[in-house]
Amino acid sequence: MTTPMIEIDTVTKYFGDKLVLDRVSLTVNPHEVVCLIGASGSGKSTLLRCVNRLVEHDYGTIRLDGVAVEDTAFGKTGLQKRAGIVFQSYNLFPHMTVLDNITLAPRRVHGVARAEAEARGREVLTRFGMGDFAVSYPEQLSGGQQQRVAIARALMTRPDVLLLDEITAALDPELVGEVLAIIRGLKDEGMTMMIVTHEMGFARECADKVAFLDGGTILEEDAPERLFGSPRKARTRAFLQRIVESGRL
Amino acid sequence: MTDDNPAQAGPQRNARRGPPPPPPSRRFDWRAAAAPAAIGAVSVVVVFGALSWIVTSAEQWPRIKLQFFNIDAMVAAFPRVLRGFWVNMQVWLTVLACILVWALVLAIVRSLRAPWFAPFRLMVVIYIDLFRGVPVLLLVLLFGFGIPALNLPGLPNSGLFWGSVAMVLSYASYVAEIYRSGIDAVHEGQRAAAKSLGLSEWQTLRYAILPQALRNVVPALMNIVVALQKDVALLSVIGVRDAVREAQIYTASTFNYSSLIVAAGLFLLATVPMARLADYLTRRDRERRLQVAG
Numbered sequence: 001m002t003t004p005m006i007e008i009d010t011v012t013k014y015f016g017d018k019l020v021l022d023r024v025s026l027t028v029n030p031h032e033v034v035c036l037i038g039a040s041g042s043g044k045s046t047l048l049r050c051v052n053r054l055v056e057h058d059y060g061t062i063r064l065d066g067v068a069v070e071d072t073a074f075g076k077t078g079l080q081k082r083a084g085i086v087f088q089s090y091n092l093f094p095h096m097t098v099l100d101n102i103t104l105a106p107r108r109v110h111g112v113a114r115a116e117a118e119a120r121g122r123e124v125l126t127r128f129g130m131g132d133f134a135v136s137y138p139e140q141l142s143g144g145q146q147q148r149v150a151i152a153r154a155l156m157t158r159p160d161v162l163l164l165d166e167i168t169a170a171l172d173p174e175l176v177g178e179v180l181a182i183i184r185g186l187k188d189e190g191m192t193m194m195i196v197t198h199e200m201g202f203a204r205e206c207a208d209k210v211a212f213l214d215g216g217t218i219l220e221e222d223a224p225e226r227l228f229g230s231p232r233k234a235r236t237r238a239f240l241q242r243i244v245e246s247g248r249l
Numbered sequence: 250m251t252d253d254n255p256a257q258a259g260p261q262r263n264a265r266r267g268p269p270p271p272p273p274s275r276r277f278d279w280r281a282a283a284a285p286a287a288i289g290a291v292s293v294v295v296v297f298g299a300l301s302w303i304v305t306s307a308e309q310w311p312r313i314k315l316q317f318f319n320i321d322a323m324v325a326a327f328p329r330v331l332r333g334f335w336v337n338m339q340v341w342l343t344v345l346a347c348i349l350v351w352a353l354v355l356a357i358v359r360s361l362r363a364p365w366f367a368p369f370r371l372m373v374v375i376y377i378d379l380f381r382g383v384p385v386l387l388l389v390l391l392f393g394f395g396i397p398a399l400n401l402p403g404l405p406n407s408g409l410f411w412g413s414v415a416m417v418l419s420y421a422s423y424v425a426e427i428y429r430s431g432i433d434a435v436h437e438g439q440r441a442a443a444k445s446l447g448l449s450e451w452q453t454l455r456y457a458i459l460p461q462a463l464r465n466v467v468p469a470l471m472n473i474v475v476a477l478q479k480d481v482a483l484l485s486v487i488g489v490r491d492a493v494r495e496a497q498i499y500t501a502s503t504f505n506y507s508s509l510i511v512a513a514g515l516f517l518l519a520t521v522p523m524a525r526l527a528d529y530l531t532r533r534d535r536e537r538r539l540q541v542a543g
């Protein structure tokens with residue numbers, strides 16, 4: 001049996017007195033795509049951010065490739081190198097060009113030479129159809145283009161895992177497709193991904209496993225056709241019903 | 250409603266023929282603009298004319314004119330006041346450069362969150378409270394007269410130097426707070442992005458936060474720059490021969506105050522353009538923000 005890529009074991013997290021994650025356990029195997037769904041405030045983004053320690057969990061263990069995320073073996077930046085994250089609002093640095101945005105971490109954090117980092121940067125941009133925008137500034141790009149750059153930025157260090165936090169939620173509907181196409185491409189290449197999403201159609205099509213979070217716990221976790229087709233829990237059914245009524249499934 | 254309803258006929262016909270042509274470009278209409286401009290000019294002339302007539306027809310006007318607006322005295326005092334003003338400008342630029350750098354150091358120390366930085370953060374907080382809470386004039390007197398009197402070995406003894414130091418220390422406490430507000434205004438997502446890329450706290454500040462923060466605070470800083478331009482004149486109280494001091498010296502020997510008006514004119518010549526520049530930068534900054542938001 002292979003080591004899971006991400007192993008979340010009874011993780012609990014409080015914000016002050018508020019319990020946001022309650023003994024959550026979840027396993028993501030190598031090359032697997034796991035989608036986290038659930039209402040706002042269910043803890044899915046927090047869970048995602050615990051994996052690369054943007055949020056520090058209070059109890060339990062999270063292991064990346066068998067090593068606890070807070071283990072000193074990762075050094076100061078090893079965890080960030082191996083787990084890239086993409087945010088809902090892109091969070092590109094507005095004062096830097098696209099190329100500077102994506103080469104910042106390789107150059108300043110991982111000591112890659114400028115020429116080498118930029119060569120790889122251009123290669124990644126070209127792959128995502130952004131080759132012509134290397135010297136553009138983020139505000140000159142559409143939301144979809146910005147998000148493609150943000151994905152490129154997260155991939156620059158060749159991470160083992162990609163964490164996606166509602167990456168299409170801020171996009172105009174007609175721009176969602178171009179971003180999801182990239183994620184499909186990454187799945188085909190075998191990238192391990194943990195995806196927080198409201199795009200149920202996408203989750204159904206792309207995920208190997210879907211976890212439904214409610215009130216800080218994983219209420220139900222299953223293959224997408226089973227979870228969407230015949231959910232076992234009443235709350236899951238109610239959530240999916242609301243999604244169907246809003247026309248997003 | 251019937252098909253030949255006139256209200257519907259128009260749009261339908263347009264739809265068949267394609268969109269209407271673009272409206273004729275609006276040329277500047279001199280005749281339309283002339284009337285308001287003329288009214289404005291006339292009212293300005295009337296109001297200001299009336300005011301100046303009231304002032305100059307006052308019984309005391311000749312005396313006021315002699316004391317404050319004496320052309321001969323102005324011409325006589327001009328060279329030395331101008332020489333003093335040159336000192337003002339030099340001090341202004343030097344002090345400004347020192348303030349911008351020192352305040353940045355203070356702001357950075359205050360915004361670093363590492364726990365072992367706590368004593369330094371506390372020192373900065375105390376520093377800012379202290380120097381913001383004391384009048385600049387008092388600090389200038391204290392430093393400009395007090396420290397040279399100590400005859401400290403190895404340190405400069407000039408009042409100009411220590412007075413300038415007082416200005417830097419005082420103004421830096423305001424500017425540090427401006428920088429800090431700019432740092433705080435950078436969206437939290439930028440920190441999250443930097444952290445997720447593995448940047449250290451210092452690198453996050455250096456590459457992600459500060460460039461944005463500094464751009465944000467340019468308008469606020471411009472106001473400080475203009476205020477400082479005038480406040481440099483405070484150094485005249487410790488004997489620095491700046492424009493105000495030179496004018497005072499002339500006044501003391503002639504009992505004519507026209508030299509101070511000359512100094513005032515020179516200050517206006519410098520501060521009004523700076524204030525306009527500050528307005529312009531503020532407006533441009535607001536437009537940029539609106540664009541990004543839209």
